[in-house]
Amino acid sequence: MRAVTATAAPLGQAFSNLAGPACRRSFATSSRLDAGYGFIGLGRMGYPMAKNLRAKIPQSDTMVIHDVNPAVTESFAKEVGNVEIAKNVREVAEKTETILTVLPQPHHVQSVFHQILKPPTLITEAPNRRERLFIDCSTIDPRTSSEVANATHSSQQGKFVDAPMSGGVVGAAAGTLTFMVGAPADGIDRVREVLSLMGRRVIHLGPPTSGLKGKLANNYLLALNNIATCEAMHMGIKWGLDGQALADMINSATGKCWPSEANNPVPGVVPNAPAGKDYEGGFGTSLMLKDLGLALTACAQADVVPRLGPYAKDIYAAAEGAEDCKGRDFSVVYRYLGGKE
Incomplete structure (x- = not known):
């Protein structure tokens, strides 16, 4: 060295x-x-x-x-x-x-x-x-x-x-x-x-093992934030709100998070985000499933009972199993939920 x-x-x-x-x-x-x-x-x-x-x-x-x-x-x-x-x-x-x-x-x-x-x-x-x-x-x-x-x-x-x-x-x-x-x-x-x-x-x-524990805790939170962002954007647009205006508001208010600001799931809201490229590239849903599974396993080993994680894992598994979502960035959950593209 x-x-x-x-x-x-x-x-x-x-x-x-x-x-x-x-x-x-x-x-x-x-x-x-x-x-x-x-x-x-x-x-x-x-x-x-x-x-x-x-x-x-x-x-x-x-x-x-x-x-x-x-x-x-x-x-x-x-x-x-x-x-x-x-x-x-x-x-x-x-x-x-x-x-x-x-x-x-x-x-x-x-x-x-x-x-x-x-x-x-x-x-x-x-x-x-x-x-x-x-x-x-x-x-x-x-x-x-x-x-x-x-x-x-x-x-x-x-x-x-x-x-x-x-x-x-x-x-x-x-x-x-x-x-x-x-x-x-x-x-x-x-x-x-x-x-x-x-x-x-x-x-x-x-x-x-501290690095891994920090990484898994972070990605657990990311997994949940992404689903919540997909749901929030879906409901807002369904209610008649403009997607860009809704995202701009969220990103200047308390709902701001990485999936809303940098990796927004609505096509066109964030330039160059995977959503605008048919959800190609980015962080694959299969990788998020892997990290979420590792986090849940580590929780079980430490006697931690996560409440939202198991539901999130089911959603990602279902999205990865859908023909028009498989192999894409994890923000494709928006498509899986029926979001307007």
């Missing part, structure tokens, strides 16, 4: 002794060592994130990538250049010390780390014998994340932090993502340093 900003000196103090003297490395020295970055998962979010990372780190730094789809890694290497394609995820971890994962589901995260951590010889036998920093940007349930973190830490092969993000594909491409991080306080500086290469804000919410 190395400092990529002038604020990294405290990090050297915090992480320099984690792997013992043989793996000691200074982050504040002018005679730097080249760093190694690994990236696993080049999907709709991971691909532009990895692209931004490669563009921001020095050309002399190593970047090793892997995805289950070889065509994607080949395309990335051809478009971006200066990357090495790994045959498997273990190779990524062996050759780099900062590894980011962006994976779809909890079982994918479990599988990847099972392959990475066995055998537990990354520090003792791998070509790169430095302690690893694993930053998991996947949105999964806190329990699975905690199990993976415990396995990582107990094997003494690295530090694992959860860092789900918000901002969608557009934010990933623009490098304006917001990351919600669960990590020990003494390690957040390096995490923030890395994530700032791909996003605009890095919010440390607390110890491990």
